[in-house]
Amino acid sequence: MIYELSDIEIASPSVVRQSAQDFARALAETQQYTAFLTAVEQLRNDKEAQQAIAVFQEKQKSLQMSNMSGELPPEEQAELERLHQAFINKPSVEAYFQTQDDLMEICQEAAQHLSRTIGVNYPSACNAGCCG
């Protein structure tokens, strides 16, 4: 059956925008969102963790500059790995990644639900590019 748009009740752009804002508010009220924000704040204020991240990034950068091609010597690889472990094992860094994973899990679940209902894949539609 061919129908005209005038025969159908259309949700106005302002109504859809409002429901998008309501959705964002509901997401912001979840335990996962508040835990993530807390973890971000704690990481930001953790001077030791910030220092460990900076040292790792500095080392990574200097190795990239001095070794543009070819593999890293084993001792440099081991040092980089040690510095990486030194920052990812900080409690505030662990909490940051854990709460980020938890938040992503409910966001993905919500996006899957949206995709199923509207018949359009939300991640595909809203993320330019794919796999890096």
Place this chain on the structure above:
Amino acid sequence: MSTTFPKPLLEATNALAENLLASEPFIKFDRARTELNSDSEAKTLLDQLSAAQSRLSQLQTQGGITQEEIEQYRELQAEVQSNAKFIEYQNAQQSATNYLREINQEISQQLGLNFSALVGKSCG
């Protein structure tokens, strides 16, 4: 939905999905999809293109694609792309996608985080 999915978020997700479906770009997209699926000429062309794609990938793995087969495939592809119902469908799909991106921006702005980055990559 998982048992841990918060009820207020589920209700807000449902409301957003319902309003998106009732928005003009999505209504037009739905109509274009229905019309494409009920158009026998367009449907035949799409089925032929899909069969040709499968055949080409099969031949590619066997290493035996001829120039003639590639030409035939390209002709079929051009025929599909010039089909009025298919063009209408593609345009409607693009409009719905653009609209969804606007809505994603609205969510991200309100949230203070890029929502689409939190839902992960689209592939895989």
